[in-house]
Amino acid sequence: MIADDEYTSSDLNLQTQHRMLILGNKIYLENIAKDSGVRFGTSGARGLVSDMTDRVCWAYTTAFLQEVMPGAKRVVLGHDLRPSSPAIVQACATSIQAQGMDTIYAGALPTPALAFYALQEQIPAIMVTGSHIPFDRNGIKFYTDEGEISKDHEAAITQAIIPDADVYSSAMELLPVAAPLDVYRERYRKFFPEGFLRGMRIGVYEHSSVARDFLTDLLRQFGAVVVSLGRTNSFVPIDTEAVSEEDQALGREWAKVHRLDALLSTDGDADRPLIGDETGRWLRGDVVGLLCAQYLNAHTVVTPVSSTTAIERRGVFAHVMRTKIGSPYVISAMQTAITAEKGGVVGFEANGGFLVGNTFERNGRILESLPTRDAVLPILALLALARERSVPLSALSASLPQRFTASDRIKEFPTERSQALIANLSSSHQAIIAVLGNSYGNVVGQDETDGLRLTFASSQIIHLRPSGNAPELRCYAETDSEEQARELVRMVLERVRAAS
Incomplete structure (x- = not known):
């Protein structure tokens, strides 16, 4: 909780409102977004650290509280381990206080832990994190008392007009409370059997993940022998959709040297898992999601167009719904499925982040819903599935239809340039041949749900x-x-x- 200052938050709010009546100064969020370059992407408002000034972060937080959660009494606030995050937290906390709301400071913790606590307490949450994006960037994720904000909420925030307080940050003392992490831990202790990991030797690639200590402790509580690997105080932007060659080599080396049964990690804010088998081979996130959905006996799966077609080919789910890439789209489709009563609904992305739309029961144990990306559930679910089947982790993926996916990226490739490329490729088969070549056969499917996804007669799929x-x-x-x-x-x- 924040320490009391010489004035109360309600006093500060009244003073701010009085100043606005006199001066009439206002901030237009559209101008903030345009001038700073800090904008909503697929998950939260993000930008360069140098552009995420106190004023910008204060303004986004104020707009969220004003437009989306104006009646809130408390807000839970947390962050990842990026060195830029604490300063952004101070700006967010200043805004919360100025709105006359109490701050519950959760400290450094996984994003899904913060979100789960907010759902349990029915209060909004703000998470300062850039997830997996490069070190020179950061972001802010906003949650209502019902979960992640929607695209409509993002639009309302961006179009907001807020009073300019001229006070964007302060050195208020923020004392972390343990409750959010404790509630998150209990979610898994209630669902997975006691001691189910006894006899397993598991490596945890800690790097700069905010979940590194939590995950290690939880695995040990379930009986595993844990080997800590790769811990660093320098931020490492692990992308679970595009694992670097260096991390692939590290995985193989660690598995061999330490005789591991599994190798586990997450991205920076622990909403995306990275799971390696006994050989140190990292599993693709959509394969992880498919296996986790099987473990839960899900009825309906919601996943973006970029996920493997093995999901449909597996033939165990009654409904498979495809969306644009990004958790807001997955969540929206999950809500549609829940409303239509399509049974146990889950969602996951190609990055492995797993969302649970309903309460699930398995072997008399209850798993509460968490409709935001989570890394810990799929990690434990795959380990439990391997133990139940008495097979190594590698056998789980081998049991699926053998469709293989891969992904990578070109960094520092402007969005406008990407859009122009995709528009050109969408225009004709000749444009596809000119840029991509003609070794795939004819295009038999063209999906523009998100970017351009081409299916060729050769059964190869290319998605840009x-x-x-x-x-x-x-x-x-x-x-x-x-x-x-x-x-x-x-x-x-x-x-x-070469074509650009």
């Missing part, structure tokens, strides 16, 4: 889209061969670079 979080062009590929998928991504990006 601009990132919603950074100036990057992402490429996804799917084929019947793992090596071919990686080579296809490499070749496509190489041809795009």
Whole structure:
């Protein structure tokens, strides 16, 4: 909780309102977004750290509280381990106080832990995190008392007009409380059997993940022997959709040297898992999601167009719904499915982040819903599934239809440039041949749900889209061969670079 100052938050709010009546100064969020470059992407408002000034962060927080949660009494606030996050937290806390609301400061913790606590307490939440994006960037995620904000909420925030208080940050003392992390831990202790990981030797690639200590402690509570690996105080932008060659090599080396049964990690704010089998091979996020959905005996799966077609080919889900990339789209479709009473509804993305729309029961144990990306559930679910089947982790993915996906990106590729490329490729088959070549056969399917996803007669799939979080062009590929998928991504990006 924040320490009391010489004035109360209500006094500050009255003083601010009085000043506005006199001066009439206002801030237009559209101007803030345009001038700073801090905008909503696929997950939260994000931008360069140098552009996320106290004024910008204060303004976004104030607009959220004013437009989306004006009647709130309390707001829970947390952050990841980026060195830029504490300063942004101060600006957010200043805004919360100025609105006459109490701040529950959760400290550094996983994004899904903050979101789950907010749902339990039925209060809004603000998470300062840039997730997996590069070190020089950061972001703010906003949650209502019902979960992630929608695209309509984002529009309302962006169009907001707020009073300018001329006070954007202060050195208020923020003392973290343990409750949010405790409630999150209990979610898994209630659902997974006691000691189900006994006899397993698990490596945790800690790097700069905000969940590194929490995950290690939880695995040990379930009986695992944990080997801590790769811990650093320098922020590492782990992207679970495009694992670097260095991390792939590290995984293989660690698994061999430490005789591991599994290798686990997350991205920076722990809403995306990174799971390696006993050989140190990292599993694709959509494969992780598919297996987690199977473990829960889900009825309906919601996932973006970029996820593997093995989901449909597996034939175990009554409904598969495809969306644009980004958790807001997945959540919206999940809500539609829940309203239509389509049974147990889950969602996941190609990055592995897993969302639970309903309360699930398995072997008499209850899992409460959490309709925001989570890394810990799929990690524990895959370990539990392997133990139940008495097989190594590698056997889980081997049991699925053998469709292989790969992805990578071109960094510092402006969004406008990506959009122009996609418009050109969408225009004709000749444009596709000119840029991508003619070794795939005819196009038998063209999906423009999000970017451009082309299915060829050869059964190869190429999907290009601009990132919603950074100036990057992402490429996804799917084929019947793992090596071919990686080579296809490499070749496509190489041809795009040459054509640009």
